[in-house]
Amino acid sequence: MALHMSSLFLRTLREDPADAEVPSHRLLVRAGYVRRVSPGIYTWLPLGLRVLRNVERIVREEMDAIGAQELLFPALLPKEPFEATGRWTEYGDNIFRLHDRKGAEYLLGPTHEEMFTLTVKDLFSSYKDLPLSIYQIQTKYRDEARPRAGVLRGREFVMKDSYSFDVDEAGLDKSYQAHRDAYVRIFDRLGFHYVIVEAMAGAMGGSKSEEFLATAEVGEDTYVHCASCGYAANVEAVRVPTPDPVPLDGLAAAHVEDTPDTPTIETLVAHLNERFPRDDRPWAAGDTLKNVVVMLAHPDGTREPLAIGVPGDREVDEKRLGAQVEPAEVEAFTEADFTANAALVKGYIGPGALGSEGSTGIRYLLDPRVVEGTAWVTGANEPGRHVVGLVAGRDFTADGTIEAAEVRPGDACPRCDGTLEAARGIEMGHVFQLGRKYAEALDLKVLDQNGKLVTVVMGSYGVGVSRAVACVAEGNHDELGLVWPRELSPVDVHVVATGKDEEVFVKAEEIARELEAHGVSALVDDRRGVSPGVKFKDSELIGVPTIVVVGRGLADGQVEVKDRRTNERRSVAVDDVVPTVVAEVRGTASVAGVSGGTGDTGDTGATGATATDGEA
Amino acid sequence: MALHMSSLFLRTLREDPADAEVPSHRLLVRAGYVRRVSPGIYTWLPLGLRVLRNVERIVREEMDAIGAQELLFPALLPKEPFEATGRWTEYGDNIFRLHDRKGAEYLLGPTHEEMFTLTVKDLFSSYKDLPLSIYQIQTKYRDEARPRAGVLRGREFVMKDSYSFDVDEAGLDKSYQAHRDAYVRIFDRLGFHYVIVEAMAGAMGGSKSEEFLATAEVGEDTYVHCASCGYAANVEAVRVPTPDPVPLDGLAAAHVEDTPDTPTIETLVAHLNERFPRDDRPWAAGDTLKNVVVMLAHPDGTREPLAIGVPGDREVDEKRLGAQVEPAEVEAFTEADFTANAALVKGYIGPGALGSEGSTGIRYLLDPRVVEGTAWVTGANEPGRHVVGLVAGRDFTADGTIEAAEVRPGDACPRCDGTLEAARGIEMGHVFQLGRKYAEALDLKVLDQNGKLVTVVMGSYGVGVSRAVACVAEGNHDELGLVWPRELSPVDVHVVATGKDEEVFVKAEEIARELEAHGVSALVDDRRGVSPGVKFKDSELIGVPTIVVVGRGLADGQVEVKDRRTNERRSVAVDDVVPTVVAEVRGTASVAGVSGGTGDTGDTGATGATATDGEA
Structure with missing residues (x-):
């Protein structure tokens, strides 16, 4: 049954x-797809729900296809x-x-x-029951500190998790x-541009993510990402060569050396070049070791200072450190905190005060570039004094390394001789070798072929389903409104009747039927009684x-057939419009069809990833 | 793609x-449809989720069909x-x-x-936008005091509400x-026996419910219900003639009169018959007026006593009073409470102490049978004393009437000369003329044809979707297990391969394909390596x-084709089994088909309400 604008809840x-x-937030609200109830909490209006269900269907089909x-x-x-897994505490305010x-x-x-994990433990007990992949498409909740951008980062949202x-x-x-x-396959069908990047493996390091x-x-x-070798990684996951x-x-x-009034890298470098000029090359920020102290707030409420040593030409990246x-x-x-740790001299903190061997005992982690030699x-841990030529592994050691320094465009690719470029993206999916963390915490074991109990190894896979709607909208709109890929569109065709002639309305109904x-x-x-202009504006905004x-x-x-993506219009004989449009929707419109033919040649169109079947 | 028992998460x-x-709870757990997580909170395992989705599909189809x-x-x-509507308080512990x-x-x-209500207010503003019916199929939450019977009364459950x-x-x-x-149509398709009964109209009295x-x-x-006229009502909604x-x-x-030691109706009647025998007929419990005092706890935390006067041959029904x-x-x-209201003499409470004119001022409501004259x-409000011949409307009045006395089988039908019979049921749906309660509380008005603002009038309609799964199971099982109606079954056909012969397994796959x-x-x-006995038991339990x-x-x-409902088995030539079964599933099996034919005659079978299309 066709939908009608006269009665649609819109x-x-x-x-x-x-x-x-x-843009996606703006347009999804303006076009009547979603409506805000509370920060990060949205109602899916009829058109929006149809798109959401289309995403769910695509995800479900592809998950079912892999069993x-x-x-x-x-x-x-x-x-x-x-x-039992510690997450009740770990989640803090986020749940x-x-x-x-x-x-x-x-x-x-x-x-x-x-x-x-617990349900598999409850039902299965033998290696014969495995491998097993199970999933759900379900409403989830996170008490985000900063819900934003409509359904892009909500507090109630739909995810597929498997x-x-x-x-x-090996399994x-x-x-x-x-x-x-x-x-x-899912993201190809969803019709937005995406990249697959290496991600943090989390506490279980070494597994694929x-x-x-x-x-x-x-x-x-x-x-x-690296244009030379194709390497791509979330900045959080980049490992510095x-x-x-x-x-x-x-x-x-x-x-x-005395270096008065040099509490910043900039003042220090200027001072070095003025007072201690080098023959081969001037001092640069990269010659200095900057020690940054932060406070870690653990989920159990305890606080612990942490010092990070990075080359002075780089900042500590909040997100990389956070990860x-x-x-x-x-x-x-x-x-x-400085008062409580009197041995830390602000602006002049050096390794001598840090690490398990240092005067404060504060845990000290170094950027991987600070290698031996x-x-x-x-800093010399005295006001106005720095130490020059302090050699790692000879004059100081730390408690380990940390990937916390900023990654910059132009940095060396960790995999080839190329350099890195930076870009931004929205996380839409995550595949992750979870390993045995949860199986161990919750004691999920099965009998193996030799009758021995072995801990099960798990993988974790998520797709942001409601987020995908925003994401598709973000990647598919113009200044007039939304432009849905066929497989996501709330309906296949928008039939607009204009004017006052009753025959026009009758024919529009007939075509829809x-x-x-x-x-x-x-x-x-x-x-x-609604002007053609308003109707056209609405159809452009809605984006069928x-x-x-x-x-x-x-x-x-x-009648006129309009392609919302190209905004091309063409006149089609009214008797041809149904076969023409059906072929177009099914992605079987030939070039002849596009130029006004009946589309019955059955050629597959060149619509690529957004081509769809007729069963949407 | 067919499901396989060897890999099914079951x-x-x-x-x-x-x-x-x-039984439904027992069988849905034993057959692996649902699994308890917490009281009243369940996981839907793969087979259960398929049944749940089937219910959702039926509900959705019928809701869409009415626009x-x-x-x-x-x-x-x-x-x-x-x-704004007062429900934050009213719900008390239930949310x-x-x-x-x-x-x-x-x-x-x-x-x-x-x-x-708020969303309609947000989007619509004119009589031209109405009528409108909107619905959702959604997960809901109630903190039931006594979650019970699996998904029959859960704390997290799925409902369709429109x-x-x-x-x-008139609209x-x-x-x-x-x-x-x-x-x-929905309940006919769901395949369980149901009745439509009059229900409480709630605070807005007079509307249909x-x-x-x-x-x-x-x-x-x-x-x-009344066998004579067809009247049926929830006991809570019965209005006494x-x-x-x-x-x-x-x-x-x-x-x-002095009536020492007669604090109960029984002792009072015995005393009356002994000391004050009547000529025409003996005293009976129905001649006495029993005054029951309860305490009402309001959602705002206040408490208020309430006295209810009912003929002495009836108890106050907790549910009717509660409603x-x-x-x-x-x-x-x-x-x-008695101590605080010293004028109430336990066992001897009479109208003189009750109502706005009574000595205690406690609100006093009478059973509708206590009419004038x-x-x-x-009770005479003195220990060991009763008043005889106290006439309603002459000697006492109350603050109103209340439908709180028990309804009994054999009671007069309120609509005809017949008598009522009693039975038990599970509430599966509720249609209710809600009126203007919420529209008034939230100020939902539209402009009418004359440009005047009018308050919108609402109807409320609910179906227990997850409950329906339990309900269908409750009405469709035998001692061996579940017996699904076709349209609800997790799959259409269960193909069981028995024995060790490889050919059997190959053929079973081929038939399924x-x-x-x-x-x-x-x-x-x-x-x-699983015995035929175990396989048969599982197939009977699962109930395809x-x-x-x-x-x-x-x-x-x-091969053998077995009807799970009748447990009839019949032998079918292996080459005929697919057309035979397809016809049976589609409800097009002719009698000839049932007795072994190919079912290609296309006759509609007599499967009635549970006949289904082939697209489930």
């Missing part, structure tokens, strides 16, 4: 909503399993917590690792690859890819 | 779960709209409440009246009737209506 807006920061089985966990989850009338504690599931269960790593590799392949990022300027993720160590033999001794110290949160080191100008009979869904703009205008030309047996 | 249980009270439009509200809702990281208060939506919006009552009547008709109850002994609702008033002229005067005083809850009147024996090619979904029991057994007979070109 109101389009000419003005942008005040809180809309990004993953769908189930559905509750969103309201008891505290206990999350305590919604509540208690029932009896005082039992619950949370609204942000992800369901615990439930998947988990694979295997007896060994996990297969399950991982199957999911990765399915994700490629990749993110699917939709390329978008409004994205919150920054990734780098480590230089070879320098032999310690023959390196000059370190010496402390490394998760689940702890990074806070500023306050004046009060490299010499640095760095015939389209529906061919399995092509239609939205008819059957509003009386094919628009059929039934108007004045009908008297001459002509 | 474990059937031979033992009943310890907490299972009713209702689907949308989706969030489950996490801000407090403010619920404060889950929480707050976000900034301290803003939220609830998990138990129903969405506020959201529907609301209609009209400018006037509401049409919308109501359209929904009622759709519900009849009907419930769809699945008839089931395990049901929590009691309803009465009111007798005509009796002329007061000539009625004997009341007189107080009348909603949202207040009924609590016992404690010894402390009726004479009663009732061919069935799927015909749009008939299949589950193949392809487990090796048609079971094809491929086993020893294959050597002779025969």
Whole structure:
């Protein structure tokens, strides 16, 4: 049954909503797809729900195709399993917590690792039951500190999450690859541009972890890529190429120098070049070792100082640091903290005060570039004094390394001789070799072929389903409105009746009815007393890819078919319009069809990734 | 793609779960459809999710068919709209409440009246936009005091809720009737026996309100029906036929009598018959007026005593009373309460102490049978004393009437001369003329044809979607397991391969593949090394209506087709099995087909309400 604008629960807006920061948010609200209820919490109006269901269908089809089985966990989850894995505490303020009338504690599931793991433990017990991949498409909750951009980062949102269960790593590799392949198909069908980047593997380091990022300027993720070798990684996951160590033999001794009023790298470098000029090359920021102290706030409420040593020409990147110290949160080191650690001389902090061997004992981690044998100008832990030629591995050591320094365009590619470029994206999917973390925490074991209990190895795979709607909108719009890829569009065809002639409305209905009979869904703009201009504006805003205008030309047996993407219009004989449009929607329109033929040649059109079947 | 028992995420249980009270709960857990996470909170395993989706599909098809439009509200809702309607307080302990990281208060939506009303207010503003019916199929939350019977009464559950919006009552009547008709079609398709009963209209009294109850002994609702006229009503909604008033002229005067040690109706009647025998007939419990005092706990925390006068041969029915005083809850009147109201003499409470004119001022409501001119024996508000011949309307009055006395089988039908019978049912649907309650509270007005603002009139319509799964199971099982109606079954056909012969497994796969090619979904029991007995038991437990057994007979070109409902088995030539089964599943099997023909005659079978199309 065709939808009708005269009765559709829809109101389009000419003005942008005040809180809309990004185009997708602005247009999805203006075109009547979603409506805000509370920060990060949205209602899906009829057109929006249709798009959301289309995304779900694509995800479901591709998950089913790799043999993953769908189930559905509750969103309201008891505290206990999350305590067993430590996540009840780790999540901090990021989850919604509540208690029932009896005082039992619950949370609204942000992800369901615990439930998947426990349910497999409950049902399965043998290697013969594996491999297993199970998934759900479900409403999830996160109490984001900064919900933003409409459904792009909501507090109530729909995700597809799946988990694979295997007896060994070889099995996990297969399950991982199957999911990765399915994700490629899903994102190809969704019709936006994306990149697959290496991602943080988390605490279980060494396992594979990749993110699917939709390329978008409004994205919150920054990734780098190398044009030479194709390497791509979320900045959080970039591993800096480590230089070879320098032999310690023959390196000059370190010496402390007066460097008054040089609390910044800039003042220090100027001072060095003025007072201690070098023959071969001037001092540069990269010759200095900057020691930054932060405070880590652990989920259990404890606080711990952390010092990070990076070459002075680089800042500490908040996100990279944050990813490394998760689940702890990074806070500023306050004046009060300096007071409590009197051996730290602000602006002149050096390795001598840091690390397990240092005077403060504060944990000290170094950028991987600070390899053995490299010499640095760095703080001497006295006001107005620095030490010159302090050699790593000879004059100081640290408690380890950390990938916290900023990654910059032009940095060396960690994989080839090329250099890195930076871009922004929106995380749309994540495939991740989770390993045995949850299986161990919740004791998920199966009997192997030899009758021995082995801990199951898991993979974790997520797609942001509601986010995908925003993401597709972000990648498919123009200044007039949305432009849906066929497979996502709320309906296949928008039939607009214009003018006052009753015959026009009758014919528009007839065309819609015939389209529906061919399995092509239609939205008819059957509003009386609404000007053609308003109707065209609405159709452009709503963004159905094919628009059929039934108007004045009908008297001459002509209707207009408009391609929303190119805004090309062409006149089609009214008797040809249904077969023409059906072929176009099914992606079988030949070039002849596009230029006005009946489209019955059956050629596959060149619509590429957004070509769709007629069953949407 | 056919499902396979060897890889299906399923474990059937031979033992009943310890907490299972009713057959549907027992069987849905044992057959691996649902799994408990927490009280009243369940996971839908793959087979269960398929049944749930089938229910959703049926509901969606029938809602779409009446032009209702689907949308989706969030489950996490801000407090403010619920404060505007008073429900934030009214719901008391029955809702889950929480707050976000900034301290803003939220609830998990138990129903969405506020959201529907506000969204219509947000989008629509004219009579031209109406009528409108919108619905969602959504996860809802109620913190039930006693979650029970698995998914029959859960704390997280799926409901379809719709609301209609009209400018006037005539429009509401049409919308109501359209929904009622759709519900009849939905419940016919769901395949369980149900009755439509009159229900409480709530605070807005006078509007239409009907419930769809699945008839089931395990049901929590009691309803009465009249075999003569077809009247049926939830006991809560039964209105007692009111007798005509009796002329007061000539009625004997009341007189107080000593009735020592008669604190109960039984002892009082015995005493009356012994000390004050009547000529015409003995005293009976129905001659006495019993005054019951309870305490009402209002949602705002205040408590208020309430006295109810009922004929002494009837108890006050807790549920009927509860429905009348909603949202207040009924609590016992404690010894402390008696102490605080010294004028109430326990066991001897009479009208003189009650009502706005009585010595205590406690609100006093009478059973509708206590009409003007009726004479009663009732408490004299002194220990061991009763008053005889106290005439309603002459000697005492009350503050109103209340429908709180028990309804009993054999009671007079309120509509005809017949008598009422009682039965139990499960509330599966509710259609309700909500009126203007929410539109007034939230100021939903539209401009009418004369340009005047009028308050919109609403209807409210709900279907318990997840509950329906339990309800269908409750009405469709035998001692061996579940027996799904075709349209609800997780798959259309269960193909069981038995024995060790490889050819059997190959043929079973081939049959499943061919069935799927015909749009008939299949589950193949392809487990090796599992005995035929276990496979048969599992197939009976799982309850797919048609079971094809491929086993020893294959050597002779025969397979067995079993009807799960009748447990009839018949031998079918292996080459005929696919057309036979396809016809059976589509409900087009002729009698010839059932007795072994190919089913290609195309006759519509006599499967009635559970006949289904082949596209499930």
